[in-house]
Amino acid sequence: MKINLDSAIPSKTRAEEHDADVWGEFFIPPYFERLELKTATKSNYIIGKRGCGKTMLLKYFDYHTAFSHRRLTIPSEEISHIGVYWRVDTQFCSSLQHRGISEHQWQTVFESYFALYISIEIIRSLRAVATSAYEDFTEEDFENLDLPSIPDFHFEFPSHAAELENHLGKVRRLFSTWVSNVATTKQPLLPSGRTFLESLIEDIRNNPKLKRASFYIYVDEIENLVPYQRRVLNTLLKHSQKPLILNFTSKERSQENQTTGSEWVNGTHDYRLLDLDKLLIEDERPLFFSEVFLANLDLAAGQNESELVKKLQAVDSIAERKEDHHRESILSNMRNRLPSMPYKAFARDAMAMDSLKRKLEDRIDKALRSRNSKLKTSDFFAFQETPEALVILPALLNRSSLEPEKVLSALKLYADTGLGHFSSSWVQNNLVGALLELYRPYGRECPLYSGFDTLCTMSNNNLRNFLIICYKSLEIAELKEEYGSSISIETQSRAAYETADQLIKEIRTFGQFGEQLRIFVLRLGSIFRALQATPAMSEPEQNQFTINSGNRALDDSELRFLSEAIKYAILVERLETKTKGSVGSDIIDYQLNPIYSPYFQISYRRKRKLEISTLEFQVLYSGNEDEYRALARSASKATPEVDDKQLGLI
Amino acid sequence: MIFPSAQFYSRKSLTPEGLDLGDKVTLIHGSALDYRGNLAISFGGTNTRRLQVDYNTDEMSLTVDGKSASADESKDLFTGIFGDTCVVIEATTLGFAELFSTIKALIDIGKTRIEVIYVEPEDYTKPNGTDQYALSELIKGYLPIPNSIVDLTSDDLEAGVFFLGFESERLERALEEHQMIATKDIKVVFGIPAFQPGWELNSIVPHLNRLGEQARIEIAYCSASDPEAAFDCLEGTRESLGIGKRMFVAPIGTKPCGIASAVFASIYPDQVGLLFDHPKRKINRSEGSSVWHRYSIILEDLT
Numbered sequence: 001m002k003i004n005l006d007s008a009i010p011s012k013t014r015a016e017e018h019d020a021d022v023w024g025e026f027f028i029p030p031y032f033e034r035l036e037l038k039t040a041t042k043s044n045y046i047i048g049k050r051g052c053g054k055t056m057l058l059k060y061f062d063y064h065t066a067f068s069h070r071r072l073t074i075p076s077e078e079i080s081h082i083g084v085y086w087r088v089d090t091q092f093c094s095s096l097q098h099r100g101i102s103e104h105q106w107q108t109v110f111e112s113y114f115a116l117y118i119s120i121e122i123i124r125s126l127r128a129v130a131t132s133a134y135e136d137f138t139e140e141d142f143e144n145l146d147l148p149s150i151p152d153f154h155f156e157f158p159s160h161a162a163e164l165e166n167h168l169g170k171v172r173r174l175f176s177t178w179v180s181n182v183a184t185t186k187q188p189l190l191p192s193g194r195t196f197l198e199s200l201i202e203d204i205r206n207n208p209k210l211k212r213a214s215f216y217i218y219v220d221e222i223e224n225l226v227p228y229q230r231r232v233l234n235t236l237l238k239h240s241q242k243p244l245i246l247n248f249t250s251k252e253r254s255q256e257n258q259t260t261g262s263e264w265v266n267g268t269h270d271y272r273l274l275d276l277d278k279l280l281i282e283d284e285r286p287l288f289f290s291e292v293f294l295a296n297l298d299l300a301a302g303q304n305e306s307e308l309v310k311k312l313q314a315v316d317s318i319a320e321r322k323e324d325h326h327r328e329s330i331l332s333n334m335r336n337r338l339p340s341m342p343y344k345a346f347a348r349d350a351m352a353m354d355s356l357k358r359k360l361e362d363r364i365d366k367a368l369r370s371r372n373s374k375l376k377t378s379d380f381f382a383f384q385e386t387p388e389a390l391v392i393l394p395a396l397l398n399r400s401s402l403e404p405e406k407v408l409s410a411l412k413l414y415a416d417t418g419l420g421h422f423s424s425s426w427v428q429n430n431l432v433g434a435l436l437e438l439y440r441p442y443g444r445e446c447p448l449y450s451g452f453d454t455l456c457t458m459s460n461n462n463l464r465n466f467l468i469i470c471y472k473s474l475e476i477a478e479l480k481e482e483y484g485s486s487i488s489i490e491t492q493s494r495a496a497y498e499t500a501d502q503l504i505k506e507i508r509t510f511g512q513f514g515e516q517l518r519i520f521v522l523r524l525g526s527i528f529r530a531l532q533a534t535p536a537m538s539e540p541e542q543n544q545f546t547i548n549s550g551n552r553a554l555d556d557s558e559l560r561f562l563s564e565a566i567k568y569a570i571l572v573e574r575l576e577t578k579t580k581g582s583v584g585s586d587i588i589d590y591q592l593n594p595i596y597s598p599y600f601q602i603s604y605r606r607k608r609k610l611e612i613s614t615l616e617f618q619v620l621y622s623g624n625e626d627e628y629r630a631l632a633r634s635a636s637k638a639t640p641e642v643d644d645k646q647l648g649l650i
Numbered sequence: 651m652i653f654p655s656a657q658f659y660s661r662k663s664l665t666p667e668g669l670d671l672g673d674k675v676t677l678i679h680g681s682a683l684d685y686r687g688n689l690a691i692s693f694g695g696t697n698t699r700r701l702q703v704d705y706n707t708d709e710m711s712l713t714v715d716g717k718s719a720s721a722d723e724s725k726d727l728f729t730g731i732f733g734d735t736c737v738v739i740e741a742t743t744l745g746f747a748e749l750f751s752t753i754k755a756l757i758d759i760g761k762t763r764i765e766v767i768y769v770e771p772e773d774y775t776k777p778n779g780t781d782q783y784a785l786s787e788l789i790k791g792y793l794p795i796p797n798s799i800v801d802l803t804s805d806d807l808e809a810g811v812f813f814l815g816f817e818s819e820r821l822e823r824a825l826e827e828h829q830m831i832a833t834k835d836i837k838v839v840f841g842i843p844a845f846q847p848g849w850e851l852n853s854i855v856p857h858l859n860r861l862g863e864q865a866r867i868e869i870a871y872c873s874a875s876d877p878e879a880a881f882d883c884l885e886g887t888r889e890s891l892g893i894g895k896r897m898f899v900a901p902i903g904t905k906p907c908g909i910a911s912a913v914f915a916s917i918y919p920d921q922v923g924l925l926f927d928h929p930k931r932k933i934n935r936s937e938g939s940s941v942w943h944r945y946s947i948i949l950e951d952l953t
Contacts, residue, residue, distance in 0.1 A: 017832065017864075055829075087830060089802040091925070095794035098709050099720045117803070173806060173894075180799040180923065183722035502859065508819035509826045512791050515819065 010296040013051075013467045018059065020085075023068035024304060026060040027292050027312040029053060030321070031279040037061060037216070037247075038081040043240045045267070046218070046249040048276030049569045051464025057276070058085045058218050058249060063125035067132035074134040080212045082129070084121045090224040092179070097226050099182055107260060110229050111193030114236070116172055119191060119200050122215055123165040126204065137209045147203040153196055154189055194236060201243050214243040223250040228260075235259040238270050247271075252567050277461070286456045287327055289466045290334040296467070331452075337486050338473070340451020343431050347387040349447070356438055360390065367397035367535065373404040380408060383415040389422045391438060392430040398535035432603055433540030437532050440601045449496035449598045450489040458496065458594045458604045460572060465595045469499045493598070500599035510568040513561060517570055520561075520621045523628050524592050525600035527620075530636040531610065532602055543602055544574065544591040544609035547617050554614055561621050562590075569593055574606065610635060656913050658878035659946040666693050669767060669944040673697050676735040678752055680704065680743035683931055686769045686939035690742040693767060699735060705747035707928045710796050712751050721747070721796040724755035737761065741768045741905050746926055747795050749905075750912040754797050757916045757949060764947040766909055770845050770875065772938025774816070785817060786929035792824060793928055798915040800898045800923025802830050808895040809835040809887050810925070813880065813903030813911065818856035820902040820927055825860070828925075835890075836867045839883055841874025841904045845940070849874075853903070872907070877945050880910035888914075888921060900925040906943070913947055 012018060018025055037044060038061075048054035059065055062085035066078055096106050096113070130142035145161035158164050174188035191197075204210050219233060233246065238259055240246045248254070253273070257264045267273045280288065291312055298306040311317045311326075320326060341349075350356045365377045380393055389411055396407050414422035432448065439446040449458065459466035472495035473487045482488055507518040524545070531542045547554065554562065565571040571590040594604035612620070612635070619627045629644060663669055666689075676699040682688040691700070704713045711718050714727040739752055756764055774785060794800075800807065810831060812821055821838065825831060838861065844850040861867055872879035887897055899922060901911035915922045 014829075019833075087803070089828065089830065091792045091794060091828060092799065092801040092803070095710070095796070095799045098711070099722050099796060169805070172804070176799075176801045176804060176806075177920070179801070180919065181722070181797055183720065183796075505859065506822070509822040511827075512788055514789070514823065515786075516788075 010300040010467075010471060013464045013471070018056070020059060020062060020064035021068045021070070022056060022059045023065045023070045024313065025299070026056055026065070027295055028315055028318060029057070029280060030284045030288055030318060031276075031281075032315060033318060034279060035274060040216070040245060040247075040272070041242055043237045043245055043271040044247045044274055045253065045271045046247065046274045046276065047251065047253055048249075049251055049462070049567070051462045051569075052276045052280070053463050054249060054276055055087075055220070058083075058220065061085065061216070061218065063121075063128050067125070067128040067134060069132065072133055074132055076134075076136055077212075078134060079129065079136070079210065080214050081216055082122075082125045082213060083216045083218060084118060084125060085218045085220065086117065086121070087220040088222070088225060090221050093225055093229055095179055096229070101182065103228050107228055107232055108193075109187075109190070111232050111236075112190035113175065114232070115191045115193045115196045116168060116175065118217055119197060120165060120168045120172065122197075122200060122204070123161050123168075125215070126161065126210070126213075127165075141207075141209055145204075145207060147200060149199045149203050153191060153199070156189070157191070194239070197244060205243060214245070216245050216247060218247045218249055220249045222248045223252060223254045227256050230254055230256040231258050231260045234265045235261065235263075238263060238265050280461070282461070285461050286334075286453070287321075287330060289456065289459070289463055290330050290452075291321070292463060293467060293470050294330065294333065334452045338450070338452040338455060338470075338492060339486050340454060340489060340492075341447075343435065343448075344388040344427075346435055346447055347391045347431065350391060350435065350438055351384065351387040359441075360394065360438065363394035363535075364397060367394050368404060370535075371397065371400075371404055373397075375404050375408060380411060383411050386411070386415050386422070388427050388431055389414055392426060392434040394535065395430050395434055395537040395540070396426060399538065400536075430537065430540050432605065433532055433537055436601050436603060437537065440529075440533070444497045445490050445493045446497075446598065446601055447489045447493050449604070450492040454604065455492070455496070458597065460569070460593050460595055462569065462595070465499070465503070468502070469495050472498050496598040500596050503595055504599055507568070507570060510570070511564060513564050516561070516621060517565060517568065520565065521570055521592065521596060523620050523632075525596060525602065527610070527632045527635050528592065528602045529600045530632050534636050539608050539610075541603035541605060541607035542610050543594070543597065543604075544589045544606065545612050546589050546609055547614055548611055552614055554617070558614070558618060558621070565590075655950050656881065656917060657948045657950060658876075658881060658910075659948070660876065660878065661944045661946075662875075663942050663944075666767075666942055669942055671738055671765060671767070671944065672736060674735050675699070675738050676701060676732050677738050677740055678703055678744070679740035680745060680748055682743050684771070684934050684936045686771050686936060687743045689939050690740050690767065690769045693738070693740060701731070703744060703748045703752055705745060705751060705795075707747070707790055707793055710794070712748070721751050724751040724797070725758040728752070728755040729759055736765060739764065739766045741766050741909055745928070745931070746901055746908045746912070747928065749908060750795055750798065750915060750924065753909075753912040754916040757913075762949045764913075764949075766877075766945040766947065768875075768905055768909070768943045768945070770940040770943070771936030772940050774936050775932070775934055785815075785932060785935045787932045788930045789817075789820065789823070790928040790930065792828060792925055795924050795926060798919065798922065798924040800896070800925060802828050802898070802925075804896065806894060806896050807834060807898065807923075808891055809837070809897040810900065811884055811887050811897065812836070812838045812900040813907035814838050814840055814853055814857060815903040816852050816856065817902070817929075818860065820929075821857060821900075822860050823927065824900060824902075824925065825864070832864070832866075835887075836864075837870050837883075837887055838867055839870045839872055839880070839903065839907070841907065842871040844874045845904070874904045875906050875941075875943060877906045877910035877913070877947075880907040881914055884910065884914045884922075888918065891921065896921050896923065898923045898925045900927075902927060906945070909945060909947075917949065 061083035063082050066083060096110050127142055129137050130139045147159050147161055147164060150157045150159050150164060158167055171188055178185050178187050201215060204213055237246045295309050295312045298309050311321060361377050364380055368375055396402055397404055410421045413420040435448055455469050473492050476491045476494050477487050482491060504521060507521055508514040510517055528543050566573055570593055572593055574589040574591055589609050591606055597604040616631055619631045673695045675694045677694055678701050679691045680703060682691050701715045710721050712721040712724050712727060717727060719727055741749055814821060840853055842850045870883060872883045884899060891897060899911045899915060901908040915924050
């Protein structure tokens, strides 16, 4: 699909691949106005999982972007929100503890380090304002900027802004050297914490041209700081008010709410919690994802001023983007690019492939023999005009509760009238599972993983996941020299598999339990696949589990593992669905993130769940190979004659 | 005294005796986790004095022969305990943090010659039924080592060098968790030639995906078993630094490259910091033993 792409296929799906200045690369999300960050009078705590667009959003609010050289006009009110995005080096900060120094002393050091870093950034932000298109503060104004209270802190601190920046830069170097060698070097004189920052900002606002300046600090990775450091920042947050507001951001809400004193911070009084995953409401997602994808195609083709790009970059176009004609035009564009077919049509195509047809015949034949039936496979294959019914026959014929003769007569009725069990429930319940199982040996290209709506569902409402599948589809289409206006179903399916494969590999990098989480996903996915591979497939499309607390409650390490899995969106928490034969005591269902489903050739749809005990959960995440295989076999009720390979256990 | 440079002399042998280190030795070692580890810590004879060194990642403390202190004070822990013996660092069993703390302490004490031994494995262990190596139990994450701490958000940090091994998740995690690295000049170094022919693919293949995504990263090679080559590789980056600029080294590859990194970070503390992820190494992570190496490091005073 080489339309309008005279340059590279877009590939950036991570915000860190972008520079600090993302002007012209950021697209306004539909919830933008609901954020109200620029007019905030108290702190915000922004949370969002990987791939939700959090870092891009924060870079957009950072001064590098707001006062970008690429921004041709900058409104005068921009000065009342000067954002400083600080992605903390948690590795470095974790050295600010122990080492023969008391925690109380480290608290002072950390608060000073914070003030040192932020004051340098504040001066730099003013330099950026001065050199940008912002009219009310010029380079000359910056050169003349005086900060008279600063020398009061120490006679070596200059009052001239640019000189102070240089001086603080030197202090920071000395500080780094001291941190590395606390036993052998002398601690440099550091700016005191909050009071220094407040004086600095007061001096800045005393300049008539900067009297409206307010600074919003966004500290990222807050959850990975040492507990006392979080307490220091909690204290600063609790006392935040204009013109200096401290905001937090992280993947999940920090559990440390204490301040350095006797107070606590809480989400009602001290900050507003903004969960980006929730702010982007379900209905808005397919449209926004599509807009971002299409606009990135424009950017990759050098069309930086395309109508869509301009619309997505203008805050005042949000309302227009919600109008029906815009929405319909974008979504129909995407459905044309990423076409699919109804499930029945997939069944028809499968029956048109000799290899799949033979495989189906073999399975029906085997099922009839195991049931000691006198019927022949050809009796069923007489009804070729109902491929969706033929495809599910192996599962039905393997169920001891169904007599093969009854299945055959139901098939006849269905073929003749379109009525009966096949019409009322069998096809609906079993077709997707049966098709997935039929295509399993061709797992890398199972056509069910195609179509815009399916790819949205599989992306689990995660922008990055959606973009990865789309970009991979483009790459594969180019390799296969597919130059049509739409991407073939095979190409999309292949891209879905490769995305799953890549994202499963990536799990290893998810914190210190990364490798354990990866193995957990492989095991869980394999069990769902084994459930699908059992001949009777009595519970099609299982891809969720729930932990019943039959034997014992989950212990601390298990809860921690589970929360890591949720933090990294390996598992998706859901409210309870149908619970077969249960009294409904289970509360939470955990769905394996559907983005991984093509790797296991299991369903991406949220349908049925598997109930496991706490002990079985323990085996899944920390049991040895033998224990896991035994669990997989018992969960899928595999009989001894079905071997591990047939079950697809890996 | 300032030691602006180091020279490496290597010798290898199929037996420990072939290393020719005599028997009046103080052997500094870690915990043995596999066959070659047990072999390595039994180096020497009945006259050999043995000192176990352990680093505690959470506390950043070092324990030498049962005595503990902050790793900032490694020098004090080693001062005056060697007598007139030849000090030999057994690098097979020492983790990187112990190796660095020891080498730095010896240099600070004033040693101008450091002997290091290392035993190559015959093979690394793959769990039954898988094609992946299982070298680490749990990888703690990138955490600082006193005396060589680096602030990755510093404007002065210009470049970084990763020595790579079999476990690609270690590089990936650094890039994922410390995204500010993405803007630095990064060089990744594969150990080629590897310990054994064919092993180079075990390190290159798993890294291909991520390296393909990050066009800015420079790729380099140096022998997996030659600290001198690794040291030269680091010197190349250091010489390219601007005035007042710094670099970091992430020794997540072979131990000989770790030895070079430890020496390098020790002699250039103003320019170099370490980035390390402290894996808890698996018991029986390797099988058998192969070549014994002796690396003699001579620190030269060129001032």
